[in-house]
Amino acid sequence: MGELKLMKGNEALAEAAIRAGADAYFGYPITPQSEVIEYLMAEKPYERTGMVVLQAESEIAAINMIYGAAGSGKKVMTSSSSPGISLKQEGLSYIAGAELPCVYANVVRGGPGLGTIQPSQADYFQSTKGGGHGDYRQIVLAPASVQEMADFVKLGFELAFEYRMPVLILADGVIGQMMEKVELFDQMPRLTDDEIAEKYPWATTGKKKGTQRRIITSLALQAHEMEAHNMMLQKKYADVTEKEVRFEAISCEDAEYIIVAYGSSARIAQKTVELARKQGIKAGLFRLITLFPFPSKALQNLCKQGVKGFLAVEMSAGQMVEDVMLSVRGCAKVDHFGRFGGTIHTPEEVLNALKSKIIGG
Secondary structure, eight states: OOEEEEEEHHHHHHHHHHHTTOSEEEEOOOTTSTHHHHHHHHHOHHHHTOOEEEEOSSHHHHHHHHHHHHHTTOOEEEEEOHHHHHHTHHHHHHHHHTTOOEEEEEEEBOOSTTOOSSBOOTTHHHHHSOSSSSSOOOEEEOOOSHHHHHHHHHHHHHHHHHHTSEEEEEEEHHHHHOEEEEEEOOOOOOOOHHHHHHHOTTSOOOOOTTSOOOOOOSOOOSHHHHHHHHHHHHHHHHHHHHHOOOEEEESOTTOSEEEEEOHHHHHHHHHHHHHHHHTTOOEEEEEESEEESOOHHHHHHHHHTTOOEEEEEESSSSSHHHHHHHHHTTSSEEEEEEOOTTOOOOHHHHHHHIIIIIIOO
């Protein structure tokens, strides 16, 4: 068993970055994820592993530091909350276009605009449909516990380097601020510059005599070159969709009604399922772990087993529900229940919505 600690989700994320062998964190404080950089500054990881922690002058500066460091093969990470993530979108598109690995976290707050510092899930479209400009995708992991805030950092780096693409840990203010027991994984070593040069033939580690130049760019002025690059990217995204789907099915074996949710909404919905079962309603929870790739085939299979309806529960006006609809393709009723602007629903509210919108609708 690894080391056990009582930690906030934001703190677990930060500690996991150190233990995952990250080379650097570049960020900027914004509620409700400011504890990430605060924890890193207090922990002084440079003395532990040599990891650099820097508060940039802005979110835009931070993501471009990530771009440069990732280009040299370094394991780098940033984090922010909704408005700050919006500022990072141009840099993220460059990173995706240049096929560079990085991990970043969005601890979502209510919006639009500056909004509120209360939790939300209204950044789903931005997270799963690109966010920045151009045809690119990113792997999106949705933690539902403090444990997963830590575990998904390690997993995120593994996926980022395997596929050479950004990986987003999409949490919300509930998961970032809540405290739970977390089992921390053992310290992983940071790679040396020589190990990076040998392991990652794409990394710009300095041209040595007799070696080929390594050039990293997202620019291709000729249309046919850009198209070829895009086709290669789409093939990679299809590969990710085939291999990296993750979800958790709770009480779905005999379920007639399925609640689809992720993050803190899934935690609330799990209690709803217990309440429903006590009332004789055969309800189940389909918890999304990857939002991209979306578990469409698994939802289709639930349709085939006779599920009568799906209720998408999210802290938004209705975003994830569109992917649920696309997945089930009209084989069962689909509806949405959400609170937004920073308001959190209760298990009882979700149960009432299930009864009115799906069972009796």
